[in-house]
Amino acid sequence: MTKRARVIYNPTSGREAIKQDLVEILAVYEQAGYETSAYATTPEPNSAKMEASRAVREGFDLIVAAGGDGTINEVMNGIAPFEQRPLLAVIPSGTTNDYARALKIPREDPVGAARVILNPENRFKIDVGQAGDNYFMNIAAAGTLTELTYDVPSQMKSLFGYLAYFAKGAELLPRVKAVDVRVKYDDQVYEGEVSTIFLALTNSVGGFEQVVPDASLDDGNFSLLIVKDSSIPGMLQLMAKALKGNHVGDDRIIYAKAKDVFIEPVHEEDRLMINLDGEYGGDAPMQFHDLRQHINVVANVAEIPNEAISSEMTPELQRMEKDFIRDVDKVHEVESNK
16 A cells, blocks of 8 residues: 655745755655655644644655744644654754754755655654643743743744743843742652743754753653752853753752653742743643653664764854853853952
């Protein structure tokens, strides 16, 4: 019986690179043994998600998510609720491309990304996060520092990625305030003030790969990061440490592995917004569950290190890291002279 593939692509993503290469991309999946068709997403909300769900119901064997992290997240949300889930492939065309980075998929070559499927050994079962009725593939976050990112212009989001608003955040940090939260993670509980909470499934957060340095793609556990310090000097110090991966043992941080996490504000009048893969995903209280090895994906398996860590960093991120650490040093100098 002929296998079928559906390419769900964002026609406006990445300077329309995928649309330009679509014929060649379809030919690659045909070469891999799939009768392949394509669907261009529309401005309608959840267009990619609805098409992915339709393709699952109709028995497609492979769904290809072609676009930025937002498109990939929608496609994954369309697949994840089903008991029988098709193989998922990713063709990145956004700017940060966290998920493709974690899977070692070529990020500047759409046709090269499609060709990864030609090696039959390039299959990998990855974890998916469930947050209420939604799913996420990379990171969930909460706290006032996270909420400030909703006010960041979309141009900055696309240029610097998720964590970069924090690195640009000298302007935003004065607006950060501590929130009293209760975090239950497996058999432990933390109750107290936080500025930010991360739940990560991969080690790539906005292109930075040291924030959750030992994140695993398939071990059934989130990497939980709770930042307790909300002071400006403290936040700057922690962010500088995080860029180098030296923050994990800091007393102002809780870093743990957990399969199930529950987050809620201690005071009912406090609103705690949840960010899923960079987009608003509802308000706490919210239950998070790691669905172990939930979706089979096409990945450059041989290039994924055992600890899922890569030191690769783009020139733009290298420059930003250098500038940010310089700015932190200036803040420390001002604070010490007070």
